[in-house]
Amino acid sequence: LQTRLLATNPDQEDHFGYAAAIEGDAVVFGAIGEKSNATGVNGDQTNNSVSNAGAAYAFTRFGTTWTPQAYLKAAKPHVEDLFGAAVGISGGTVVAGSPNESRRGNDAAGNESTEPATYSGIVYVFGPPTASPGPEISLLRNKNLTQGDTDDLGAVAVGASGRPVRFFINNSGTASLTGLGLAIKGANAADFSLTSLPAATVARNGNTYFDLTFTPGATGLREAVLQCFSNDDDESPLEIRLTGTGTSDAPLTRALGAWLKASGVDAGDNFGQAVAVDGDTVVVGAPNENSNATGVNGNDKDNSAPYAGAAYVFVRQNGGWVQQAYLKSLNSVTRNFFGNAVAICGDTIVVGAMHEATGGYDSGAAFVFVRNGTTWTEQA
CATH class of the missing domain: 2.60.40.10 (Immunoglobulins)
Known part of the structure; x- marks a missing residue:
């Protein structure tokens, strides 16, 4: 055992360590029960007025010593957002899922919509933490x-x-x-x-x-x-x-770097229940998504398959993030909960569907997608 890591503001029922991710000498933890009303990065941790808003914590290692690097919060924390339910880190980019957040996202004009979308979920993207030291000065x-x-x-x-x-x-x-x-x-x-x-x-x-x-x-x-x-x-x-x-033109920026929303936002989708990142690609699971689409980039408007689930792929372009693919299994049906877990390595994504029933009632399955250029296909 090298060390034991604790939150910088430990409190009862914070559930620090609910989610974890590591890359090299950098590690990030989620704490879905954290209660502060802080926003953004390294805010005031002392006001515990927002129950289960959630937080994430980044640490870096120098030699054998782990040091707190960042205290991460949503842009607008709310009660029961569960920010930090899923976390990922790659190349200095940190992503954190907030599956119960109810903002709908931006409208066609780029303005933040005021129309709620209960428990639709959201994923936040944070800039690079500090990497590990080298062998000499x-x-x-x-x-x-x-x-x-x-x-x-x-x-x-x-x-x-x-x-x-x-x-x-x-x-x-x-x-x-x-x-x-x-x-x-x-x-x-x-x-x-x-x-x-x-x-x-x-x-x-x-x-x-x-x-x-x-x-x-x-x-x-x-x-x-x-x-x-x-x-x-x-x-x-x-x-x-x-x-x-x-x-010449000021880019659109946010204090947190960016936030991602699904192309078809609906109440209860729980977008951000699972997240993963590799380089300039982020994959997000929404296991409660309801469309009857199958395969890649199908029609997400027909919500006749409750809890079928979906996954979304985003890539970084020109300093921003754009959706590259909308993933569903080829045998997508009601109550598969496809997207309850996701992972990515290079041009390969795996997506879990914990209630998929091919092998028997609620036996579960995992699906593999591969990318060729900008095109994703289901491989297995």
Whole structure:
């Protein structure tokens, strides 16, 4: 046993650990009974006024030490949302299901609909947590950054500020790292600003961090060089190339990064009961979905097959998320609860249907879908 992890705000009946996912040295847990009225990332955890709103917690490991990284909440927590009922993590992207949330999503004009859809469910997407450290003195963000590496801070509208990006400096040497200092140089140095500074000294096997914000002054590629000075004679300064892209139009953003809704939202679908993510693809289960469609991308409007269930595939495109596929089994029938569990690896998705009856009453089944290009087909 390396350690025991607890919520940063443990309380009775929070059910911390109801869901869990891990990638490398990053782990995320769901706590469906958590009660705070906080919103977004790292909000106030002390006001327990929203029963069973739910939360998720991200931790990262340095050596053998696990450190809380983020406290995640829905944009608008409500009683019995059960946020954190399912969680996933891949490449620094965290997804969390809130199967009882009742928002319908956006209307055709892109505005959030005020029409309720009871227990329709929703899935939230959060930006990258910090990755694990490297074997020597280095900078860390989503990956280990060594001398001469490039780190891209993404696309941001001209005149707007991207969210602060946190870098870690790890000292795996045999003596204290001292005299730490940072400088940004280059043609577009003014576009990259330090919003917090690291400690001047880091003990052996210790770490510190700093935050950097990208605010492009013009459109197109913007670049600079980040220099990290220290008493490490072999790497002083440690230099990293910073890049980012200035855009002419401000992209649609949300404080949490994004949220996903099914193409055919109906009350009681429980979209988000199961979630999984791999790279730029997210799969979401909605086991209470009622359409009589079969196969891939069928008609989701005929709700004559109660609890048949469905799964939805989303991909990241141009800084946003779009639905790529609507999955049903070829033998979809009433009360299969297809989508009660989902998983993805590369171009393969597996979907559980716990009450599918081919092998006998409620015997259950799992279905395999594969992607060729952008087309999904049922393989088994």
